[in-house]
Amino acid sequence: MKGNVLVAGFTTRHVARSAAAAGYRVTAVDHFCDQDLSWYTDEQIRFDDLDDLPDAIEGICQRHQFDFMVVTSGAETVDCPVPLMGTPAVQVEPFLDKGMMQEFFEGLEMPIPPRAAPGTYPVFLKPLTGAGGWRNAIVHSIDEERAWEALFPGAPYLAQEIVDGVPASVSCIGDGSRAVAVAVNRQVMRGGDEAAFGFSGSMTPFDTPMAAExxxxxxxxxxxxxxxxxxxxxxxxxxxxxxxEINPRFQGTVDTVEMATGCNLFDLHVAGCEGRLPVLPPRVAGRYAVRSILFAEEELVVTGDLTGLAPIVADIPWPGTVIEEGGAIVSVYGQGPTEAQARASLDNNIITVRTYMSQW
Structure with missing residues (x-):
């Protein structure tokens, strides 16, 4: 084993899996503690609210010794009782505030959606804090904006002009002064009337003429x-x-990046934190991977065991879990030598999963 690592955050399965594959002994502090998290960890501690996360971390660190800790979404600024393998909280904070991030991009004279002038519609609204895009929305009038504000009372937000295009991302490894890109990804948004801009999956690679730029x-x-x-x-x-925006932590694209590239992002992360940028092998042609999160259309109780469907699924809930309407049920994967074949594989796997769940 390379060492003992604590992975902490709202959801950690994707990072714990990568760390275990890299040869680390892993313990996790996680909101969900799904079944497959236990496959990659020696111990898992569940917490309910993010306010409970610091105490959960403190408690596990009193019982075990760790070489370092890695944080995921929700834990970026938590005090670390053990050495942090990642960006220090003081450097992370500007990138957890959408307004400060906008100013950072403006200072670099980067192409960004402009701030919207007051009273102009339609406009894109996003809370200054929070991850995953679940509260982002397009509003078309002052009444819609006030209704949106009422959903999140007192929460400051940023209003931007709407720009057309496809949501995408680049997965990078940084060493504090340099960076190297690992993969270009297409992001999948949830769509629908509520949480339309919530992250619900990814495709790697994203073939676009804009990839080099x-x-x-x-x-x-x-x-x-x-x-x-x-x-x-x-x-x-x-x-x-x-x-x-910049996400100064592991992203939800970890699974598809590793499937498509064959790299281990946890190893690359550690190298970057230690000041070593990776020399990446050339991209392997004909490797596409896609992930889609399935959501509950109504409240349901998990009465079956989805573990038998692995590895086409991950984030597997325990039997007996109650999932609220709109809550995430499970992640489903597809792979193939072309994007079309990867998507077809995903569609077939979703049919398999939904057929199994129809028996609940």
């Missing part, structure tokens, strides 16, 4: 950010390229 811009902004290890840069890709 995305890589150039992403490497430049990650280098300028001072962040280390795994860092994601989100874009809207249309006729023009627009930067959206």
């Amino acid at each position: 995305m890589v150039r811009v992403a490497e430049q902004v990650v280098a300028a950010s001072g962040c280390v290890g795994s860092v994601g840069v989100d874009f809207i890709v249309g006729d023009d390229l627009h930067l959206i």
Whole structure:
């Protein structure tokens, strides 16, 4: 074993799996503690609210010794009782505030969606804090904006002009002053009337004529950010390229990046944190991977065991779990030598999973 690592955050399965595959002994502090998290960890501690996360981390660190800790979404600024393998909280904070991030991009004179003038519609609204895009929305009038504000009372937000294009990202490794891109990804948004801009999956690679420019811009902004290890840069890709945000931590694209490239992002993360940028092998042609999260259309109780469907599924709930309407049930994967074949594989696997769940 390379060492003992604590992975902490709202959801950790994707990072724990990568760390275990890299040869680490893993313990996790996680909100969900799904079945397959236990496959990659010696111990898992569940917490309910993010306010409970610091105490959960403190408690596990009193019982075990760790060589270092890696954080995921929700834990970026938590005090670390053990050495942090990642970007320090003081450097992360500007990238957890959408307004400060906008100012950072403006200072670099990067292409970004402009701030919307007051009273102009339609407009794109996003809370200044939070991850996953679940509260983002397009509003078309002052009444719609007030209704949206009422959903999140007192929460400050950023209003931007709407830009057309496809949500995408670049997965990078930074060493604090340089960065190298690992993969270009297409992001899958949930769609629908509620949480339309919530992250619900990814395709790697994203074949687009803008890929080289995305890589150039992403490497430049990650280098300028001072962040280390795994860092994601989100874009809207249309006729023009627009930067959206920096994610100074492991991203939800970990699974498809590793499936498509064959790399181990945890090893690359550690190298970047130690000041070593990876020399990546040439991209392997004919390797596409896609992930889609299935959501509950109504409240349900998990009465079957989905573990038998692995490896086409992950984030597997325990039998007896109650999932609220709109809640995530499970992740489903597809792979293939072309994008079309990967999507067809995903569609077939979703049919298999839904057929099994129809018996619940």
